[in-house]
Amino acid sequence: MARYVFITGGVVSSLGKGLASAALGALLQARGFSVRLRKLDPYLNVDPGTMSPFEHGEVFVTDDGAETDLDLGHYERFTGVAARSTDSVSSGRIYSSVLEKERRGDYLGKTIQVIPHVTNEIKDFLRVGADEVDFMLCEIGGTVGDIEGLPFFEAIRQFGQEHPRGQCIFMHLTLLPWIAASGELKTKPTQHSVKELRSIGIAPDVLVCRSERTIPEKEREKLALFCNVRPDSVIAAYDLKSIYEAPLAYHREGLDQAVLDAFGISPAPRPNLRRWEDVADRIFNPEGEVRVAIVGKYTQLEDAYKSIAEALTHGGMANRVRVRIDWVDAEVFEREDPAPLLEPYHAILVPGGFGERGTEGKIKAVEFARTREIPYLGICLGMQMAVIETARNLAGLKTAGSQEFDHEAGEARYEPVIFHLSEWIKDNEKIARDVLDNKGGTMRLGTYTATLAEGSKAAEVYGGQSIEERHRHRYEVDIKYREMLETHGLKISGISPDGRLPEIVEVEGHPWFIGVQFHPELKSKPFAPHPLFASFIRAARDVSRLV
Structure with missing residues (x-):
C-alpha cells in the first residue's frame, strides 16, 4: 500500500505546487522509491480540453488519451513516469460521475450530498493504483479557503483519518512576502494559511515557504512554533534560475529528508543525485x-x-547549448514581411493551435524557413501549415486550405488539403466522429503508432522505422494529395499503419525541415530529450556556427 503525500497551497496561487511536487517525486526516486503523482483540480470543467490556452495554459495529453492539467507535464518531465487518465481529476469529473450513478439508481434512492457521496468519489479516485508504488503524491489545485476546493480538502482529511498513522502526511506550500518598506519577511500570511488549513481538520507535517529572500533562522523558528511543525520541517523554496535546479535545491533544504522523517522512515536510503x-x-x-x-x-x-x-531546453541540453526562445505573434506576418523579424533566428518552430486566426502568418513563416533553408519544426497545425504552403506556393493550388477554417467561417472557401477526420482505428476499434459532435474529449487523443519511410530524415532522427507518439487533433492531411505534395518536394515520411493518415512530412534537400501531426514535446524530459528536439537544436547549432 502506497504512502500518501498531500500537497496543498495557501496565501496565493501560482507559487509552484506542481514544481515542488515533481521535485519531491524526483528526490524520492533518487532514494530508490517508486512514485506516482496526481492532480486534483477544483474547477467545474470536466477536463481542461475545452478551455482556452489563455485561461489555463497548455493541455497535457497522456498516453491513454486524457486531456489534463499542465502540471502532469512537470510530473512526467521530473520523474519519467508516464501519466495516466487516472492521475488527473476535476470537480466537474467528480460531480459528473456522482450524478451518473444517481441517475442509474446506484445510491438506492438516498439523498445525494457532498458528504459522503462527493467525498467518497474523491477517495475512490485516490485509491486507484495504490498497490503499484511506494509513494503517491497528490497535489490539490487552488488555495486553502477556496469554496470550490472544500470537498477535496474534506476528502483528504477523511482519507488521512481512515488510514493507519504514518501512512498519510500533508505538505503545505505558502508565500513569505518581502515588505520593502520595513525590510522584513512576513510570516503572518503563512500563519493564517495554516490556521485556515487546521480549521478544516488538516495539520501540515511539512511547511514549504516560497521566498525571494533568505529566510532568517528566527523566522523559521517562529513558523515552526506558530504553525506547529518541527523546525527541520520548515523548508525554504527560493527563486531559481532554472526549474531543473529544483530537485537539488529542495534536497539542500532538506525536503526529502523532512518527508521521510514525517513517515518515520529511518534510516533513509542515501540519494543518488547524479542524474540531476x-x-x-x-x-x-x-x-x-x-x-x-x-x-x-x-x-x-x-x-x-x-x-x-521545455522540450527546446532539453534539446539544448542534449547539444550543450543555451536555447533562447522568442515568442512571435503569427498575426504580425499577415501585415508585415516576416524576413526582417525572422532573419536573426537559427531555427523556426510553428506549434499547434485551433482556428484560422494567425494561420496566414504561420504559412509565411513556413515559406521563409523553406526558402531560406532555416531549420523548421512544425507541430500539429504547424505541419498542416507546411502542407498548405507547399500546395499553394509550389503546386499552384492557390485555394489550398483546411476544412477547419471553412467550418469556422460557415462556408466553403478552400480546397481542403486538410480534412475533418471522421473515423479512425484505436486499439483495433473504429472510432467515428462528426464535425458537429461535442468538443470535449472527441479529438484523436493519446498514443498512436506511425511507420517511417526507410532512408528518410525522420527515420534517421528516430533511429528506427516504428514510433509511438501522442496526438491531439481533429483535422488531418488528406492522403489523396500525397502525389501532388511529393512531386513538389514535400515527402510524407511517416504514416499510420493502415496507410491512411500522414504523420510526418519533410522537405527533400532541405538541411532540416520536418512537420509532425503529433506532439513530440509531451514525451521529452531533461534527462531524455526527445530525438526530434535534440536533432532540431543540433541543426540550429550548426546554422549558428555558420553565421
Whole structure:
C-alpha cells in the first residue's frame, strides 16, 4: 500500500505546487522509491480540453488519451513516469460521475450530498493504483479557503483519518512576502494559511515557504512554533534560475529528508543525485547559444506552449547549448514581411493551435524557413501549415486550405488539403466522429503508432522505422494529395499503419525541415530529450556556427 503525500497551497496561487511536487517525486526516486503523482483540480470543467490556452495554459495529453492539467507535464518531465487518465481529476469529473450513478439508481434512492457521496468519489479516485508504488503524491489545485476546493480538502482529511498513522502526511506550500518598506519577511500570511488549513481538520507535517529572500533562522523558528511543525520541517523554496535546479535545491533544504522523517522512515536510503547534477551542469555550462522563434497564436501566455519550451531546453541540453526562445505573434506576418523579424533566428518552430486566426502568418513563416533553408519544426497545425504552403506556393493550388477554417467561417472557401477526420482505428476499434459532435474529449487523443519511410530524415532522427507518439487533433492531411505534395518536394515520411493518415512530412534537400501531426514535446524530459528536439537544436547549432 502506497504512502500518501498531500500537497496543498495557501496565501496565493501560482507559487509552484506542481514544481515542488515533481521535485519531491524526483528526490524520492533518487532514494530508490517508486512514485506516482496526481492532480486534483477544483474547477467545474470536466477536463481542461475545452478551455482556452489563455485561461489555463497548455493541455497535457497522456498516453491513454486524457486531456489534463499542465502540471502532469512537470510530473512526467521530473520523474519519467508516464501519466495516466487516472492521475488527473476535476470537480466537474467528480460531480459528473456522482450524478451518473444517481441517475442509474446506484445510491438506492438516498439523498445525494457532498458528504459522503462527493467525498467518497474523491477517495475512490485516490485509491486507484495504490498497490503499484511506494509513494503517491497528490497535489490539490487552488488555495486553502477556496469554496470550490472544500470537498477535496474534506476528502483528504477523511482519507488521512481512515488510514493507519504514518501512512498519510500533508505538505503545505505558502508565500513569505518581502515588505520593502520595513525590510522584513512576513510570516503572518503563512500563519493564517495554516490556521485556515487546521480549521478544516488538516495539520501540515511539512511547511514549504516560497521566498525571494533568505529566510532568517528566527523566522523559521517562529513558523515552526506558530504553525506547529518541527523546525527541520520548515523548508525554504527560493527563486531559481532554472526549474531543473529544483530537485537539488529542495534536497539542500532538506525536503526529502523532512518527508521521510514525517513517515518515520529511518534510516533513509542515501540519494543518488547524479542524474540531476548532470542536468544542472548542462543547463548552467552551455558551450554556445541558439535563437529559436516560436511563431504561434497564443504567444501572450508562455504556459500555452509550456511543453514545447521545455522540450527546446532539453534539446539544448542534449547539444550543450543555451536555447533562447522568442515568442512571435503569427498575426504580425499577415501585415508585415516576416524576413526582417525572422532573419536573426537559427531555427523556426510553428506549434499547434485551433482556428484560422494567425494561420496566414504561420504559412509565411513556413515559406521563409523553406526558402531560406532555416531549420523548421512544425507541430500539429504547424505541419498542416507546411502542407498548405507547399500546395499553394509550389503546386499552384492557390485555394489550398483546411476544412477547419471553412467550418469556422460557415462556408466553403478552400480546397481542403486538410480534412475533418471522421473515423479512425484505436486499439483495433473504429472510432467515428462528426464535425458537429461535442468538443470535449472527441479529438484523436493519446498514443498512436506511425511507420517511417526507410532512408528518410525522420527515420534517421528516430533511429528506427516504428514510433509511438501522442496526438491531439481533429483535422488531418488528406492522403489523396500525397502525389501532388511529393512531386513538389514535400515527402510524407511517416504514416499510420493502415496507410491512411500522414504523420510526418519533410522537405527533400532541405538541411532540416520536418512537420509532425503529433506532439513530440509531451514525451521529452531533461534527462531524455526527445530525438526530434535534440536533432532540431543540433541543426540550429550548426546554422549558428555558420553565421
